[in-house]
Every structure is written in structure tokens, then in C-alpha cells.
Amino acid sequence: MKKTLILTSALCGLAFGAHAQEVNVVSWGGAYEKSQVEAYNKPFSEQTGTKVNMIAADDPATPLKAQFEAKNVTGDVFDVAMADAIRMCDEGALVEIDPAALPAGADGVAAAEDFVPGSLSDCAVGNIVWGTVIGYDKTKFPDAAPTTVADFFDTAKFPGKRGLPKSPKRTLYLALIADGVAADEVYDMLGTPEGVDRAFKKLDTIKKDVVWWEAGAQPMQLLADGEVSMTTVYNGRLFDAIVAEGKPFDTIWDGQYLEINAFVIPKDAPHPEAAMEYVKVATGTQPLADQAKWISYGPARKSSAPQVGMYNDGKTEMGPFMPTNPDHLKTAVYDDPEFWADHSAELAEQFNSWLAAS
Structure with missing residues (x-):
């Protein structure tokens, strides 16, 4: 052979x-x-x-x-x-x-x-899968570490500012997960006015504590500077901070948002x-x-x-x-390009209106 x-x-x-x-x-x-x-x-x-x-x-x-x-x-x-x-x-x-x-x-x-x-x-044939995950500073939570998306939204139990991207794609799903929606039901929910309202209502609960980021390097800087205690971040950047730089950070894999690169x-x-x-x-x-x-x-x-x-x-x-990792896929939300092709414009408009509102 x-x-x-x-x-x-x-x-x-x-x-x-x-x-x-x-x-x-x-x-x-x-x-x-x-x-x-x-x-x-x-x-x-x-x-x-x-x-x-x-x-x-x-x-x-x-x-x-x-x-x-x-x-x-x-x-x-x-x-x-x-x-x-x-x-x-x-x-x-x-x-x-x-x-x-x-x-x-x-x-x-x-x-x-x-x-x-x-x-x-x-x-297209996929080659890598990368995730938007939650990173947190372990020194901020010496007694009990956060482990879920719900913990990210619980600023009473886990105090501190939160880092989130200025993007409906990477925020609305997170709010629904925190509100109890199963990962495989997120897009069905986001495809309805009731589901979108539910996501914004959940985001309202931490809006005053959010520091918004727009570029991939920003969340790690926010975490390193102590401006936030938790933030969503691209998993590769968080890995570099933990392993290559020795930062006292850790990862919450619950509700990670998975995206795929492919060869064409x-x-x-x-x-x-x-x-x-x-x-x-x-x-x-x-x-x-x-x-x-x-x-x-x-x-x-x-x-x-x-x-x-x-x-x-x-x-x-x-x-x-x-x-x-199979354990990390259990609660993952997979990117749905076709959904965003159909709904991106309208959800971006609603998201920007929500951001602008006091």
C-alpha cells in the first residue's frame, strides 16, 4: 500500500x-x-x-x-x-x-x-475555523471565574466593563444566547421581529457598561489596560496574549461565533x-x-x-x-452567510439606531 x-x-x-x-x-x-x-x-x-x-x-x-x-x-x-x-x-x-x-x-x-x-x-473548501470568543482577566475574578455567556451579561456577579464590537453580527447572537436561546435556534429567532427585539432588550441590560471596539487588536488592548474585565475577541488574538505574552487571561468558549475561511x-x-x-x-x-x-x-x-x-x-x-475542539463546538453558533446576505442591511440599521438611542 x-x-x-x-x-x-x-x-x-x-x-x-x-x-x-x-x-x-x-x-x-x-x-x-x-x-x-x-x-x-x-x-x-x-x-x-x-x-x-x-x-x-x-x-x-x-x-x-x-x-x-x-x-x-x-x-x-x-x-x-x-x-x-x-x-x-x-x-x-x-x-x-x-x-x-x-x-x-x-x-x-x-x-x-x-x-x-x-x-x-x-x-469552496474550508481550511480554518476561527471563533469570536469571550476573554476575561482572571485577576478581576479571584473567587469565582465566569464560564458562560450569561455570566458576561451578569455585571452584578461579575463586575466590570464589557467589550463588544460595533457589529450586529457579533452582538445580537450573543444577547440571545445569554437570554437562553439555544445555539441552533439563534438564526430562526433573529429572523423574526420578536427575536430581534428580544436581543436588543438583553443588550439594554449592559449597554451602560459596554466599551465598543471596531478593530481586531482593540479588545486585547482594552483587557490589558484594565478598561474592561471581559470582552469578546478573536480567538487567535486571545491565544497569543495568553501563550505568547503570558497575560493572566482566560477563555469562555460558551456561545463562540464560528466563521470559516476557504480555498477557492x-x-x-x-x-x-x-x-x-x-x-x-x-x-x-x-x-x-x-x-x-x-x-x-x-x-x-x-x-x-x-x-x-x-x-x-x-x-x-x-x-x-x-x-x-469537540467540547467547544457544543454551544457554538455557526456563521450563516446567506442569512446575513438577506438581513445584514436591516439589522445594521436597527443596531445603529439602538446605539444612538440614550
């Missing part, structure tokens, strides 16, 4: 040699790019002999859209938010990807069943065969697990979770920090 696999990989490499010796991958740069180079690109190049050119963008969806509209596509694979992937697929900019063409998980489960919910769409292939990509093979290799069980050695984002495959090991410091177990 091992010889067969080696021979198959070698033949794939020879096949690519006839078509392309490189593939252009457009991603987000920084530590995230580093994690992809180590976990995805190096194994891919070793297996196929194809060079990977990494191209950084503030948001890869922007050059993808520009290249497609200009009919001058130079990227082969783009790493984009799932909402952008769905939108551009609907616009006819992307190649459709059949889940049956993707490799099964390391445990033999078919790809269609192995990827976490929402990480496969007609034109534009129509008229210069190296379409190599692009498809890159997506297959990069989103296999082991590469997705290996990325977690470099950054605290969860792999989009269920079979990758048991393979997640140590952070690259050689001493930090990454499993407890993964948003896709």
Missing part, C-alpha cells in the same frame, strides 16, 4: 510537470501565511514538485474580484471568507468543486461528512490542474492539523482534531485552544 501511494504521488508530480511547475496562492500574509507555508505548501511541493508562490493581500477577495472583472486572472487559489466565496460563486467567478473529488479523512470518512458544518460549498479557484486560473491538486493536498486531514502548530485556528476537518498536537513552542498543547 505504501509503495502504491508513493507511486501515485510521483505520477501526480509528473502529470503536473507537463502542465505547470508553479501555483499562485493568494492569502492573508503574516503569521497566517507562515502557518500555510509550513503545513500546506511544503508537503504539496514535496509530493508534486510544484512550486508555490505566496501572494499576500489585506483581503484576498478584493484582488480576486478585481482580476475576474478585468478578465486578467493571475492567482490560482485564493483564501477567502466563506461569505465571499458563496457570493462570488453565485456571480460565476469561481470553479465548482465536487466534495467527492476531495480525499477522505484519515479515518476513512468521506470528505462530505468529514468537514465541519458550513465548511463546504459549491465552489477562480475561473480562468492560469494553472487550474495544479490549483485543484493544491486544494486537495492542503485540506487533507494532516495538513489541516499541522497548521495548528503555528496558529490557534481550528482545522475544518473533524478528523484533524485528534491529530492536533503541540504549538511550535514545544510545550503548549493546542487542542484546548482550538475553536473546533
Whole structure:
């Protein structure tokens, strides 16, 4: 079996040699790019002999859209938010990807069943799952630590200011969770006027104690400066503060808001065969697990979770920090791009009116 696999990989490499010796991958740069180079690109190049050119963008969806509209596509694979992937697929900019063409998980489960919910769409294959979670300063609560979204809203039992983003998408769901709505019923509730009113009513209970943030770096600064005792925050930034900086913070995973990044292939990509093979290799069980050695984002495959090991410091177990850890998924709210496509404008208007009201 091992010889067969080696021979198959070698033949794939020879096949690519006839078509392309490189593939252009457009991603987000920084530590995230580093994690992809180590976990995805190096194994891919070793297996196929194809060079990977990494191209950084503030948001890869922007050059993808520009290249497609200009009919001058130079990227082969783009790493984009799932909402952008769905939108551009609907616009006819992307190649459709059949889940049956993707490799099964390391445990033999078919790809269609192995990827976490929402990480496969007609034109996109998920790679990471990241969460908006609640971070808190442990020194502020020496007697009893908060553990739930309800605790975040309980300023009597857990005193202090709260950090929240100026965004209906990442606040309304949290209010409903705190008010007792089950994670899998949040969107049904938000799709009704009564549900929206219920969310705002719950937000009213802490409105005077909220410090609003707009950029991803702000909540950690608010927590570090002592301006808030708890805040919602992107899980990767909170991990860095806890592990890399040694801050006395901790995570509340209850009610985390999960979002997915995915690989897409534009129509008229210069190296379409190599692009498809890159997506297959990069989103296999082991590469997705290996990325977690470099950054605290969860792999989009269920079979990758048991393979997640140590952070690259050689001493930090990454499993407890993964948003896709099975324990953390129990009360997670998954992003619903289609819901927000239908309701974003109206909810943003209501949210801004609520903010402006005294």
C-alpha cells in the first residue's frame, strides 16, 4: 500500500510537470501565511514538485474580484471568507468543486461528512475555523471565574466593563444566547421581529457598561489596560496574549461565533490542474492539523482534531485552544452567510439606531 501511494504521488508530480511547475496562492500574509507555508505548501511541493508562490493581500477577495472583472486572472487559489466565496460563486467567478473529488479523512470518512458544518460549498473548501470568543482577566475574578455567556451579561456577579464590537453580527447572537436561546435556534429567532427585539432588550441590560471596539487588536488592548474585565475577541488574538505574552487571561468558549475561511479557484486560473491538486493536498486531514502548530485556528476537518498536537513552542498543547475542539463546538453558533446576505442591511440599521438611542 505504501509503495502504491508513493507511486501515485510521483505520477501526480509528473502529470503536473507537463502542465505547470508553479501555483499562485493568494492569502492573508503574516503569521497566517507562515502557518500555510509550513503545513500546506511544503508537503504539496514535496509530493508534486510544484512550486508555490505566496501572494499576500489585506483581503484576498478584493484582488480576486478585481482580476475576474478585468478578465486578467493571475492567482490560482485564493483564501477567502466563506461569505465571499458563496457570493462570488453565485456571480460565476469561481470553479465548482465536487466534495467527492476531495480525499477522505484519515479515518476513512468521506470528505462530505468529514468537514465541519458550513465548511463546504459549491465552489469552496474550508481550511480554518476561527471563533469570536469571550476573554476575561482572571485577576478581576479571584473567587469565582465566569464560564458562560450569561455570566458576561451578569455585571452584578461579575463586575466590570464589557467589550463588544460595533457589529450586529457579533452582538445580537450573543444577547440571545445569554437570554437562553439555544445555539441552533439563534438564526430562526433573529429572523423574526420578536427575536430581534428580544436581543436588543438583553443588550439594554449592559449597554451602560459596554466599551465598543471596531478593530481586531482593540479588545486585547482594552483587557490589558484594565478598561474592561471581559470582552469578546478573536480567538487567535486571545491565544497569543495568553501563550505568547503570558497575560493572566482566560477563555469562555460558551456561545463562540464560528466563521470559516476557504480555498477557492477562480475561473480562468492560469494553472487550474495544479490549483485543484493544491486544494486537495492542503485540506487533507494532516495538513489541516499541522497548521495548528503555528496558529490557534481550528482545522475544518473533524478528523484533524485528534491529530492536533503541540504549538511550535514545544510545550503548549493546542487542542484546548482550538475553536473546533469537540467540547467547544457544543454551544457554538455557526456563521450563516446567506442569512446575513438577506438581513445584514436591516439589522445594521436597527443596531445603529439602538446605539444612538440614550
